[in-house]
Amino acid sequence: MKINARGTNQQASAPYNRRVVLDLIRQQGAMSRKDIVDSVSLSPQTVTNITNDLEAIGLIVSRRLKADKVRGQPPIEFMLNPGAGGAIGISLENGKASAALVSLVGEVLQRRHVEVDTADPQRVLLAMVDLVRELRRGAQERIWGIGVALPGPLVATEVSFIGPTSLEGWSDLSVIDDLRHATGLPVFYSVDSVAGALGETLFGVAKSLDNFFYLHMGMGLGGVLVDNRSAYRGASGNATEIGHIPVVKGGRECYCGNAGCLERYVSLYSLAEALGVDNGGIHECPISQWIEQADQPAFAAWCEQAAACLRDAVCTIENMLDPHTIVIGGSAPKALVAHLVQLAQPLARSVRGGVAGAAQRIMLSEHEQDSSILGAAVLPLYDMLSPRLDVLQSERRSEVDAAELLGQQRLAGGL
Numbered sequence: 001m002k003i004n005a006r007g008t009n010q011q012a013s014a015p016y017n018r019r020v021v022l023d024l025i026r027q028q029g030a031m032s033r034k035d036i037v038d039s040v041s042l043s044p045q046t047v048t049n050i051t052n053d054l055e056a057i058g059l060i061v062s063r064r065l066k067a068d069k070v071r072g073q074p075p076i077e078f079m080l081n082p083g084a085g086g087a088i089g090i091s092l093e094n095g096k097a098s099a100a101l102v103s104l105v106g107e108v109l110q111r112r113h114v115e116v117d118t119a120d121p122q123r124v125l126l127a128m129v130d131l132v133r134e135l136r137r138g139a140q141e142r143i144w145g146i147g148v149a150l151p152g153p154l155v156a157t158e159v160s161f162i163g164p165t166s167l168e169g170w171s172d173l174s175v176i177d178d179l180r181h182a183t184g185l186p187v188f189y190s191v192d193s194v195a196g197a198l199g200e201t202l203f204g205v206a207k208s209l210d211n212f213f214y215l216h217m218g219m220g221l222g223g224v225l226v227d228n229r230s231a232y233r234g235a236s237g238n239a240t241e242i243g244h245i246p247v248v249k250g251g252r253e254c255y256c257g258n259a260g261c262l263e264r265y266v267s268l269y270s271l272a273e274a275l276g277v278d279n280g281g282i283h284e285c286p287i288s289q290w291i292e293q294a295d296q297p298a299f300a301a302w303c304e305q306a307a308a309c310l311r312d313a314v315c316t317i318e319n320m321l322d323p324h325t326i327v328i329g330g331s332a333p334k335a336l337v338a339h340l341v342q343l344a345q346p347l348a349r350s351v352r353g354g355v356a357g358a359a360q361r362i363m364l365s366e367h368e369q370d371s372s373i374l375g376a377a378v379l380p381l382y383d384m385l386s387p388r389l390d391v392l393q394s395e396r397r398s399e400v401d402a403a404e405l406l407g408q409q410r411l412a413g414g415l
């Protein structure tokens with residue numbers, strides 16, 4: 001069994017230890033008390049206190065395994081409580097707001113989406129409030145909070161909030177505070193690529209990976225390096241905005257003011273542009289059919305160029321960051337991403353070539369929908385689910401965070 005983290009027997013670290021144990025149970029699926037004691041350096045009594053606390057809050061449940069005639073008392077096994085409640089994830093993209101109610105174990109319980117003029121933050125706020133109201137109406141579970149994923153960069157820079165792949169025209173994120181006031185729920189937010197990486201880390205293909213690069217392909221293209229389950233953020237929190245790396249000399253003009261940026265070739269926006277459809281229309285295109293029949297010249301030409309740019313991007317990412325793998329997710333259709341990856345073969349030579357097999361160099365998200373919705377939903381849960389508080393954290397948290405919510409359960413010591 002993999003040892004994920006070590007607890008500490010100092011009294012002051014009770015909150016940390018609870019997260020260590022909770023995260024361990026989440027990762028392993030089910031664990032006996034002895035397994036937990038063996039995996040974290042905590043005394044059996046401390047582990048017993050923690051599992052009692054977590055069970056009292058309702059975050060974990062236990063079941064007694066079958067009786068072992070030789071050893072007497074059968075062991076008890078702990079697992080996350082699927083009925084412990086959920087959180088709402090909202091993903092914003094140009095022209096569209098998607099939301100889902102997600103359980104503590106990453107199950108999507110309900111899903112909604114709505115088209116909205118994202119250039120108007122007040123309309124987006126109203127759309128989000130409606131989505132939350134609808135999802136809450138059908139929910140039996142406790143809602144721990146709301147997470148919102150937005151296209152970056154979110155920290156004010158000269159390339160923030162500009163261009164059709166961003167939330168064009170926004171000047172700040174005050175709608176996040178407005179959403180909290182309107183719903184009365186804790187609200188967290190994150191750039192969509194980080195939320196997507198979080199979704200993959202907790203519930204997706206990156207579950208067992210300590211190190212990977214996540215490429216988020218939606219209307220735009222974002223990226224994030226995850227190392228030791230932390231997102232590398234850079235000096236101002238905008239690291240690895242890979243969409244605006246120039247890849248084609250003298251290439252297409254980009255809304256950031258440069259030319260030949262990667263996002264101008266590898267994004268749904270660039271595909272929509274190549275096909276002459278609007279942003280909403282791209283989701284209606286029979287992309288799987290075009291891939292199978294290979295009879296749509298404009299689509300085929302776009303794919304060829306996009307795949308060539310993706311091939312260069314993979315080489316650059318690997319040579320710069322040496323990630324264990326590159327996971328590609330986002331709102332782009334899975335069939336399209338798989339097609340581009342196939343066209344990009346053989347991958348260029350890099351520091352990962354010969355080290356990782358071709359299948360390991362790029363992995364595709366298995367989430368049918370945008371994993372950033374799932375990632376957004378777990379932002380409010382993440383403090384509970386991970387012992388690494390600095391991990392992939394939201395840019396800013398509300399006044400009431402998940403830890404405080406747990407405190408409201410009158411846990412001795414609080415989390």
Ligand SMILES: [Zn+2]
Nearest residue numbers: 244254256261
């Ligand atoms: Zn650009």
